[in-house]
Amino acid sequence: xxxxxxxxxxxxxxxxxxxxxxxxxxxxxxxxxxxxxxxxxxxxxxxxxxxxxxxxxxxxxxxxxxxxxxxxxxxxxxxxxxxxxxxxxxxxxxxxxxxxxxxxxxxxxxxxxxxxxxxxxxxxx
Amino acid sequence: xxxxxxxxxxxxxxxxxxxxxxxxxxxxxxxxxxxxxxxxxxxxxxxxxxxxxxxxxxxxxxxxxxxxxxxxxxxxxxxxxxxxxxxxxxxxxxxxxxxxxxxxxxxxxxxxxxxxxxxxxxxxx
Numbered sequence: 001x002x003x004x005x006x007x008x009x010x011x012x013x014x015x016x017x018x019x020x021x022x023x024x025x026x027x028x029x030x031x032x033x034x035x036x037x038x039x040x041x042x043x044x045x046x047x048x049x050x051x052x053x054x055x056x057x058x059x060x061x062x063x064x065x066x067x068x069x070x071x072x073x074x075x076x077x078x079x080x081x082x083x084x085x086x087x088x089x090x091x092x093x094x095x096x097x098x099x100x101x102x103x104x105x106x107x108x109x110x111x112x113x114x115x116x117x118x119x120x121x122x123x124x125x
Numbered sequence: 126x127x128x129x130x131x132x133x134x135x136x137x138x139x140x141x142x143x144x145x146x147x148x149x150x151x152x153x154x155x156x157x158x159x160x161x162x163x164x165x166x167x168x169x170x171x172x173x174x175x176x177x178x179x180x181x182x183x184x185x186x187x188x189x190x191x192x193x194x195x196x197x198x199x200x201x202x203x204x205x206x207x208x209x210x211x212x213x214x215x216x217x218x219x220x221x222x223x224x225x226x227x228x229x230x231x232x233x234x235x236x237x238x239x240x241x242x243x244x245x246x247x248x249x250x
Binding site for chain 1: 138140142149150151153154155156157158159160161162165166169180183184186187188189217249250
């Protein structure tokens with residue numbers, strides 16, 4: 001029995017997206033993609049077993065809303081404290097937002113049950 | 126002089142997103158992220174030099190619109206013909222779309238100039 005493959009305990013990557021900056025659908029998608037790529041590569045290097053379990057089971061990715069930069073970094077602090085792979089994405093600022101603007105935070109791959117304890121209150125994007 | 130680092134000739138990943146299926150902003154972002162991760166991992170394996178140039182220079186990702194599945198696969202055929210790394214994302218269908226629905230196509234990382242020749246007519250998402 002592969003416990004990690006059950007719905008409750010599968011691995012996922014969550015990406016927290018700031019709602020206080022205005023981004024188009026495409027820009028948002030690209031920023032979330034940056035976060036997912038950064039998390040995937042970091043996990044592949046640091047925790048190859050976790051990476052394989054996540055990626056081999058569909059590589060679930062979920063985008064969630066955070067109010068602002070402060071809230072984003074509060075979640076980063078929690079992820080750091082719990083030693084969960086995470087990556088803040090700051091934009092080069094060629095389009096839409098100012099250079100260096102932190103747009104989103106990727107967390108994981110980590111078990112769904114653990115991530116839901118941390119960010120379970122956040123709404124889906 | 127690092128030619129690949131110039132604005133005209135940098136590497137990028139483009140993700141073509143079907144406009145004939147209805148997806149929320151978050152769902153769209155997650156699908157684009159899947160495509161970017163798949164392309165990044167495939168390039169890292171098959172073309173590590175290209176991957177490093179792309180990822181080391183900000184890992185540009187751009188989301189573009191395609192009308193429907195047929196158009197998506199026409200672009201896939203062109204990418205295959207030109208041997209450009211590409212990945213069709215089909216959704217597990219737990220939410221919003223039917224299981225197995227092809228939602229988007231990631232192409233690259235490849236040089237901007239080449240990709241623009243292929244998909245230059247497509248609008249930004």
